Amino acid sequence: MNHSLKNGLTLAAMTAIAAFGCSAPSALAADAPSWCGPKKATIALLDGFGGNSWRQVTTAAGKQEAEKCANITKYEYADGQGNTQKAISDIKGFAAKGVDALVVFGDAGPAVLPALTSAFKAGKVVVPYRVVVGGKDGQNYTKYVGASFKDDGASWGEWIKSLLPNGGNLLFLSGPAGNSQGLDELAGLKTVLDDKYKFLNPAPFDVTNWDPALTQQVLTAEISKNPKIDVIVSDFGPSLVGALPEFKKFNRSVPALATSDGNSLGCFWTDNNKDNPDFKLFTVATGTDNVRLAVQWAVAEATGGKAPSEQVFKAPTFEDSVSGKPSNVQCRKDLPGAIYLSSGVSADDQAKAVSK
Amino acid sequence: MSPAVHTMSDARERRGFLPFPVAHGFVTVLFSTVALIGACLVFAPSSLSSGALAGSLPFAAVIAIVGLGQLLVVQQGGFDLAVAGGVSLAVVISTHFPDGDNAKLLPAVLIAASCALAAGLLNGILVGFIQLNAIIATIGVNALLYGAVFGVSGGVPRITTPLLAEIAGGDTFGVPHSVYFAIAALLVVSFVLKKTVVGRRFEAIGANPLAARAVGLHVRFHQMMAYVYAQLLCCLAGVLLAGITREPTAFQGDSLLLPSVAVVVLGSTSLLGGRGFPFSTVLAAFFLNQLSQFALAVGVPYSAQTIIQALALGFGIGVYSVRWTRNTKRRANV
Numbered sequence: 001m002n003h004s005l006k007n008g009l010t011l012a013a014m015t016a017i018a019a020f021g022c023s024a025p026s027a028l029a030a031d032a033p034s035w036c037g038p039k040k041a042t043i044a045l046l047d048g049f050g051g052n053s054w055r056q057v058t059t060a061a062g063k064q065e066a067e068k069c070a071n072i073t074k075y076e077y078a079d080g081q082g083n084t085q086k087a088i089s090d091i092k093g094f095a096a097k098g099v100d101a102l103v104v105f106g107d108a109g110p111a112v113l114p115a116l117t118s119a120f121k122a123g124k125v126v127v128p129y130r131v132v133v134g135g136k137d138g139q140n141y142t143k144y145v146g147a148s149f150k151d152d153g154a155s156w157g158e159w160i161k162s163l164l165p166n167g168g169n170l171l172f173l174s175g176p177a178g179n180s181q182g183l184d185e186l187a188g189l190k191t192v193l194d195d196k197y198k199f200l201n202p203a204p205f206d207v208t209n210w211d212p213a214l215t216q217q218v219l220t221a222e223i224s225k226n227p228k229i230d231v232i233v234s235d236f237g238p239s240l241v242g243a244l245p246e247f248k249k250f251n252r253s254v255p256a257l258a259t260s261d262g263n264s265l266g267c268f269w270t271d272n273n274k275d276n277p278d279f280k281l282f283t284v285a286t287g288t289d290n291v292r293l294a295v296q297w298a299v300a301e302a303t304g305g306k307a308p309s310e311q312v313f314k315a316p317t318f319e320d321s322v323s324g325k326p327s328n329v330q331c332r333k334d335l336p337g338a339i340y341l342s343s344g345v346s347a348d349d350q351a352k353a354v355s356k
Numbered sequence: 357m358s359p360a361v362h363t364m365s366d367a368r369e370r371r372g373f374l375p376f377p378v379a380h381g382f383v384t385v386l387f388s389t390v391a392l393i394g395a396c397l398v399f400a401p402s403s404l405s406s407g408a409l410a411g412s413l414p415f416a417a418v419i420a421i422v423g424l425g426q427l428l429v430v431q432q433g434g435f436d437l438a439v440a441g442g443v444s445l446a447v448v449i450s451t452h453f454p455d456g457d458n459a460k461l462l463p464a465v466l467i468a469a470s471c472a473l474a475a476g477l478l479n480g481i482l483v484g485f486i487q488l489n490a491i492i493a494t495i496g497v498n499a500l501l502y503g504a505v506f507g508v509s510g511g512v513p514r515i516t517t518p519l520l521a522e523i524a525g526g527d528t529f530g531v532p533h534s535v536y537f538a539i540a541a542l543l544v545v546s547f548v549l550k551k552t553v554v555g556r557r558f559e560a561i562g563a564n565p566l567a568a569r570a571v572g573l574h575v576r577f578h579q580m581m582a583y584v585y586a587q588l589l590c591c592l593a594g595v596l597l598a599g600i601t602r603e604p605t606a607f608q609g610d611s612l613l614l615p616s617v618a619v620v621v622l623g624s625t626s627l628l629g630g631r632g633f634p635f636s637t638v639l640a641a642f643f644l645n646q647l648s649q650f651a652l653a654v655g656v657p658y659s660a661q662t663i664i665q666a667l668a669l670g671f672g673i674g675v676y677s678v679r680w681t682r683n684t685k686r687r688a689n690v
Contacts, residue, residue, distance in 0.1 A: 051511025051606065177658045207658040212513075212601045213415065213608060220411030221652035224402040241515075242602030250407035264515055264603055337515040337603060354512050 035296045036069030037305030041100040043072055043298055045291070048087045048107025048131070050079030053338035053354040054288060060345045060353040062103065062291040071303045084108040088115045095119035101302035103127045103294045110134040116141050125301040129294035130287075130313075132180060142301050145294040147313045149181045152235070152284045153188020155317050156258035159282040160193060160231050163256055163322065167196025168230035171222055173215065174205040175236065185235055200226050212242040219243040223250055231256045237283060238262030238338070247276070254279040260286040261318045264337030266330045269321065281321040281329050285342035287313065292344065318342040381624020382636045389643045392650065400653035408649065410532060414525065414600045416645035417538035418593045420638040422612050423619035424545050425589030427637050430620050431562040432582040433629030434483055434490035438475060439616050441501025442587045443609030445471055446594025448509040451516050451604060458519035468591050475501055476587030480580030509606045516598050524599020534596045538638065541589060546634045558582070563630040615644055618669050
């Protein structure tokens, strides 16, 4: 009885496989994306630093993307905890463990390049993304998937131009001194904005380390110094939420804001735009989906799928309180402030990811 | 060697134009602060506007409170490097546990205080009783505290509760509430240190533990308690910071470690222990904060801002160190 059942199951399975084999191209083409090839492979996402909500949402997005390809048999994750030494040993360790493809957020920059190179030379698919690590495609790693911060800057610039066609005073805040993201964004801003637009901050940007407390102090000094600020440009909107109430202490309206999205920021705008007539908000997606493109490249190379056409992630524009396009300002009060409604990961899944 | 110097430092008081004795260090830090305010008036008047002060004083208050904690430890010849972890833990407990619910704020603050008590006791036992090097012991405890920070928060910031934002971030009579907290902490620390038996014993032990032991004081107990007081003050600073910053990160204490030591040194308390100067420490916190506001308001590049601050700090430390070395030599020769 058992024996016949087993036989029956085997037969059924074989039939299924045969059927699958014949009809697979059409069935799979509908389900599996083109970058998912026929070979089986394992993949690991190696984060240089995983300790904030942005990274947790990014990790969830990477996992979702890998799950779209059935031939990825295993998806692993490691957190470098902001420790370069650990990030390097994670890369070496996962390569030695026999993982086929490594997607690496190389926070430490060129410091992780030797480890990436040795993993690549050992025959692994290595895809660093978002942070420039030096080196070359095909020589130190398989493919570098960048993010176009210059495009973000240009998007902000276009919006500012539409808001203030005759020029105005801008304040640009970014993270740590000299970070390449801030410099690229500034270059993007300058491609659109001419000399009529005056940057009030010391060149190239006000340093905030993306720390809300420091942002608050920096903004206080700038507000007291500059009686007229028309637009604030910041590449991490949520870190501004604590600082914007400073304007109230000076009895001034919060000015227009061009930045990246975040639930807490959207809710802050919703709560405060009526009392602050100048408070207009424009956001680009914060880029938690950058990892998806990197995963696509890694999976395509590891499974023999078709490589994606893009090599650089372009963050789409997200909210615009003036035109309402592509979206009005969004706020989900029932969910944590530290989620990003622009993300491909659903808001509820993000809430789960960040409140783990 | 050091005890002789620090009991001698009591003699370094000026009775000049004021009717009561003023510590030499206090005069120096007061003079520096007045000079800085003068410079602000000339070069960056905006940094002294009421709005700017309302925005920056809360951070000065936080530095002052952390500085008072560090002062007590330094008085016992130690260092508390667990300041960063202590503050960060208080921040995450007071934001994550209530999660926007005002009713849970008080329990959260009590939990934060209990954690601070435990961390302080651990530091104190390791340093006071087991006699570990203070730097090594507190670095270890700091790592433990950061483990707890990750355990509570997962590294994710959370928006502070409205009640805490009002208590810590609000203002009464135009003065930010956090400043009142700092003044209260200063008065308590000064009173206990200077006017109570416990406080006098505490200073005496810091000045000369051997002599204190010889007269029968509980040296180890007082040394341990210094770390407990420090962590409790860090907890207060952390809770305030959580209210001042709307969405504080899980690592908010990191940037406070250096200033906490800097204000103690600028306040002229010797790193070898002994007499403490709470008023000078709090004034130094205001000085340090105003200095960064000055640099920001002048609008110099970031590199120059850090250089200005480092120079001021180096100058402050240099002034005391030079005097101190000469004094030692002179006294050693006698």
